Amino acid sequence: MGAVGKDIPHDSAVTHVTGESVFLDDVAPLSGELLAGIVPSPFAHGRLKRLDISKALQVPGVVSILTHADVPGHNRFGPAVKDEDLLVIEEAVFLGQPLAVIGATSQEALEAARKAVIVEMEELPPIFGIDEAAAANSFIGAPRYIRRGDVDAALASSHRIVEGDVEIGGQEHFYLESNISIVVPGEQGQMTVHSSTQHPSEVQMMVAEVLGVPFNHVVCICKRMGGGFGGKETQAAQPAMMAALIARRTGRPVRFVYSKDDDMRYTGKRHPFKAWYKLGLDAQNRITALDARLYSNGGCSTDLSFAVLERAMLHSDNAYFLPAVRIEGRVCRTNLPSNTAFRGFGGPQGVAMIEAALQDAAVALGVDPLDLRQRNAYSDADARNVTHYGQVIRNNVLPELFSTLRAESDYDARRAEITAFNDASPTHLKGLAVSPVKFGISFTRRTMNQANALVNVYQDGSVLVSTGATEMGQGVYTRIRQVVADELGIPLDQVLTAPTSTDKNNNTSPTAASAGTDLNGAAALDACRKIRERMSVVAAGMLGRPEEGLTAEPARITFDAGLVFDTRAPQRSLSFVDVCCQAYEQRVSLGERGFYATPGVDFNRDTGKGSPFLYYTNGIACSEVLIDRFTGEMSVSRVDLIMDVGKPLNPGIDRGQVVGGFIQGMGWCTTEELVYGPKGQLLSYSPTTYKIPNISDVPPVFNVRFLDNPNSDVSLHRSKAVGEPPLLLGLSAWLAVKDALRYASRGGAVPKLRLPATGEAILLALESLPEPAPAVALG
Numbered sequence: 001m002g003a004v005g006k007d008i009p010h011d012s013a014v015t016h017v018t019g020e021s022v023f024l025d026d027v028a029p030l031s032g033e034l035l036a037g038i039v040p041s042p043f044a045h046g047r048l049k050r051l052d053i054s055k056a057l058q059v060p061g062v063v064s065i066l067t068h069a070d071v072p073g074h075n076r077f078g079p080a081v082k083d084e085d086l087l088v089i090e091e092a093v094f095l096g097q098p099l100a101v102i103g104a105t106s107q108e109a110l111e112a113a114r115k116a117v118i119v120e121m122e123e124l125p126p127i128f129g130i131d132e133a134a135a136a137n138s139f140i141g142a143p144r145y146i147r148r149g150d151v152d153a154a155l156a157s158s159h160r161i162v163e164g165d166v167e168i169g170g171q172e173h174f175y176l177e178s179n180i181s182i183v184v185p186g187e188q189g190q191m192t193v194h195s196s197t198q199h200p201s202e203v204q205m206m207v208a209e210v211l212g213v214p215f216n217h218v219v220c221i222c223k224r225m226g227g228g229f230g231g232k233e234t235q236a237a238q239p240a241m242m243a244a245l246i247a248r249r250t251g252r253p254v255r256f257v258y259s260k261d262d263d264m265r266y267t268g269k270r271h272p273f274k275a276w277y278k279l280g281l282d283a284q285n286r287i288t289a290l291d292a293r294l295y296s297n298g299g300c301s302t303d304l305s306f307a308v309l310e311r312a313m314l315h316s317d318n319a320y321f322l323p324a325v326r327i328e329g330r331v332c333r334t335n336l337p338s339n340t341a342f343r344g345f346g347g348p349q350g351v352a353m354i355e356a357a358l359q360d361a362a363v364a365l366g367v368d369p370l371d372l373r374q375r376n377a378y379s380d381a382d383a384r385n386v387t388h389y390g391q392v393i394r395n396n397v398l399p400e401l402f403s404t405l406r407a408e409s410d411y412d413a414r415r416a417e418i419t420a421f422n423d424a425s426p427t428h429l430k431g432l433a434v435s436p437v438k439f440g441i442s443f444t445r446r447t448m449n450q451a452n453a454l455v456n457v458y459q460d461g462s463v464l465v466s467t468g469a470t471e472m473g474q475g476v477y478t479r480i481r482q483v484v485a486d487e488l489g490i491p492l493d494q495v496l497t498a499p500t501s502t503d504k505n506n507n508t509s510p511t512a513a514s515a516g517t518d519l520n521g522a523a524a525l526d527a528c529r530k531i532r533e534r535m536s537v538v539a540a541g542m543l544g545r546p547e548e549g550l551t552a553e554p555a556r557i558t559f560d561a562g563l564v565f566d567t568r569a570p571q572r573s574l575s576f577v578d579v580c581c582q583a584y585e586q587r588v589s590l591g592e593r594g595f596y597a598t599p600g601v602d603f604n605r606d607t608g609k610g611s612p613f614l615y616y617t618n619g620i621a622c623s624e625v626l627i628d629r630f631t632g633e634m635s636v637s638r639v640d641l642i643m644d645v646g647k648p649l650n651p652g653i654d655r656g657q658v659v660g661g662f663i664q665g666m667g668w669c670t671t672e673e674l675v676y677g678p679k680g681q682l683l684s685y686s687p688t689t690y691k692i693p694n695i696s697d698v699p700p701v702f703n704v705r706f707l708d709n710p711n712s713d714v715s716l717h718r719s720k721a722v723g724e725p726p727l728l729l730g731l732s733a734w735l736a737v738k739d740a741l742r743y744a745s746r747g748g749a750v751p752k753l754r755l756p757a758t759g760e761a762i763l764l765a766l767e768s769l770p771e772p773a774p775a776v777a778l779g
């Protein structure tokens with residue numbers, strides 16, 4: 001019995017299909033509602049000389065235009081460091097940075113006003129790329145380090161050193177619902193903010209700060225998002241702040257929504273990285289040392305860049321034991337919208353670096369890349385289970401994942417077939433690669449690993465649960481319902497989740513780091529346990545009839561299948577609803593607040609040491625690719641994937657996360673390319689030019705299964721977080737392209753491959769080979 005572990009459909013499965021689900025822009029215009037929009041900076045870097053809004057204010061339908069001078073509170077904002085101007089004061093630092101915000105009665109009036117604003121700016125020299133920024137010493141903050149042992153000595157005594165660098169591209173979140181907020185002003189400076197956000201508490205705080213009111217004046221509500229993927233962890237705040245400014249000034253409800261194109265142009269993305277590596281190996285092909293530099297493109301302000309960089313550095317080992325390590329991390333300051341969280345949060349970029357290094361090493365050593373990976377995977381033998389930051393890996397499943405996938409994917413036989421194919425085919429190339437993932441679960445900032453929940457039980461036995469978790473499609477509401485239903489021993493359909501809202505749950509963390517269910521589910525569980533304890537006393541009172549010699553003990557009261565009974569006398573049971581009614585009658589509280597703080601986690605940024613993660617979610621994938629030698633066109637023909645998510649809370653939803661995460665990672669690695677013009681204008685700002693995977697890009701053979709892991713024992717019902725880790729397995733597709741290039745170079749130097757391996761990148765790599773591809777007999 002029970003709902004946990006079952007394939008319960010997603011809460012919104014039916015309503016998404018029927019169209020009943022409400023996304024914010026589906027809300028009909030409120031009475032007196034205004035639309036808000038920005039006057040964007042025309043330069044990526046420029047000095048504002050003149051901003052004349054007088055003509056624009058005359059445009060019919062325009063109600064208000066505000067500049068930085070109209071901000072009643074703080075114009076500077078940021079989640080960690082407040083270093084970005086919401087409305088430009090003097091210097092614009094990215095193309096599209098708002099110079100002013102307009103409130104109008106229609107989209108047409110908004111557009112007309114935008115054109116009527118007179119902007120005079122002096123263009124300043126911009127910086128866009130990592131190399132450019134590094135050369136100009138344009139960084140945000142100080143370098144970060146993680147070190148272990150004596151890297152120089154370990155490299156000096158290595159049998160072999162492999163050196164290289166890799167350029168890792170950014171990624172557009174491509175959530176289907178653009179950033180949006182609807183703000184409704186209330187009495188005495190209060191505001192209700194509806195936002196498509198992963199982080200209602202932050203939107204609440206940022207809106208309060210920009211308005212200059214206490215936090216308790218602002219309530220932020222998020223019923224659901226049409227996808228977030230990290231892009232709404234911090235950057236949902238700007239639309240909310242701008243709408244709030246107009247709402248405060250006009251006293252009218254205000255809606256701010258980006259068009260898809262503008263959302264792509266003006267909001268932050270996954271951080272592009274450039275990584276330099278030196279990997280030392282001994283005569284047994286074991287890694288001796290890694291000396292690496294990771295530079296990220298932070299964009300114009302700090303946002304989450306240091307947390308992202310830190311996670312990249314913490315994942316630079318991926319699944320491999322590194323005896324000596326030196327990693328330097330830096331964030332480059334450039335004139336792009338501030339880059340931000342994206343599924344994996346720097347982890348994928350760190351892993352891309354070590355996997356690129358291992359792939360190069362396999363070529364240099366003339367060994368099979370899988371042999372090399374397997375040999376260097378963390379293992380319990382010889383204490384090879386301690387990460388470069390000092391965390392001991394408990395219940396390590398990596399060796400098992402490697403050997404199981406190697407067998408199930410038929411790797412060795414396919415390797416031989418692919419070698420034969422590449423020898424014979426004049427037109428096509430195949431590649432095959434395996435990559436694992438070991439993803440650390442917990443926010444790396446200790447404080448953020450907390451959650452609270454509110455559970456209300458009503459007199460009819462139905463339950464409403466509220467937590468700080470936001471629903472973005474990943475199924476956190478459904479999972480929390482499952483956990484609550486089982487804890488109270490009632491059918492799932494008796495439990496609903498309320499829209500996430502800061503008036504019910506305060507000081508919440510973002511729904512991020514894949515920890516939404518772990519944290520909020522545990523808090524809800526805590527609340528349920530307290531309610532059950534009180535209900536047990538009531539039930540014992542109802543069951544015990546001393547005059548008939550019948551006793552019942554609160555400690556023995558069990559809740560199961562909608563019934564409440566003493567375990568010693570299960571035949572005499574009460575219904576859950578009767579106990580609820582009796583509790584109410586006796587003035588016993590049927591509501592409770594729960595709290596959870598992840599035990600034990602800690603990481604010291606200054607020393608680069610500690611145990612930041614409660615546990616690791618693991619997985620492994622094998623990808624095969626087929627490449628047209630003459631066009632560079634590539635397709636992923638087969639994927640075998642095994643995921644360790646402990647005991648899945650909801651195998652169906654978890655499977656959706658695994659499949660979707662892998663495909664999103666594959667897109668990042670293969671087809672999704674951010675292309676900018678010389679002025680920093682994003683050229684690939686729509687689905688026609690920015691190529692996310694579509695249904696026909698899904699590998700025709702795609703075997704996905706879960707590892708049976710009986711040792712997962714630290715998280716909710718022995719489950720493990722699943723949201724981000726599968727994305728990193730998409731790297732196997734990129735590595736398979738690198739593998740194919742190994743054949744094309746026939747033992748010579750393998751050309752460099754940037755990430756993503758677009759058709760163009762592959763063709764350029766093939767063209768760079770000294771020998772031309774063999775000619776084909778035509779006709």
Ligand code: MTE
Nearest residue numbers: 228229343472473474512513514515516723
């Ligand atoms: N799945 C869907 N459908 N939509 C999303 O926006 N975001 C991902 C992942 N899976 C996302 C998703 C990211 S970036 C994270 S951190 C987790 O979900 C957050 O939710 P969780 O902590 O509840 O897993």
Ligand code: HPA
Nearest residue numbers: 307345442443444512513
């Ligand atoms: N992961 C995701 N989001 C975050 C983190 C993290 O580790 N830290 C701050 N925001």
Ligand code: MOS
Nearest residue numbers: 230342343512513
């Ligand atoms: Mo996910 S990148 O932690 O929102």
